[in-house]
Amino acid sequence: MKNVKNELVNIKEYCKDIDSRLKLSVQKVGIIRYNAFDDMGSDLSFSIALLDENLNGVVISTIFGRNESNTYAKPIIEGKSKYNLSVEELQAIDKAKENGMSSRIATRVS
DSSP states (O other): OHHHHHHHHHHHHHHHHHHHHHTTSOOEEEEEEEOSSTTSOSOOEEEEEEEOTTSOEEEEEEEEOSSOEEEEEEEEBTTBOSSOOOHHHHHHHHHHHHHHHHHHHHHHHO
16 A cells, blocks of 8 residues: 555655646647738748747747748747737738637637
């Protein structure tokens, strides 16, 4: 019984460690594709938000043009950035928040 009790304590500590690590992993992803310039075909530009449980992470945007492409990364802390965010970046963050909520609800149900 003593060995089982010790093993149970070890398993609980192990689970607690895993839980704390998972909170920092990417859990919420939102992507928006769009046409950045009127004279370009297709939605080749995009913004993607990668957030953890606390809404910390990054939003990455690539603006595709005829002659060049530019990529930007902006840190996100608690769902906000100290840098100005484009409409598409805000949409990607909102989509990530929504995606995280639905997966959390699905986990609780199952």
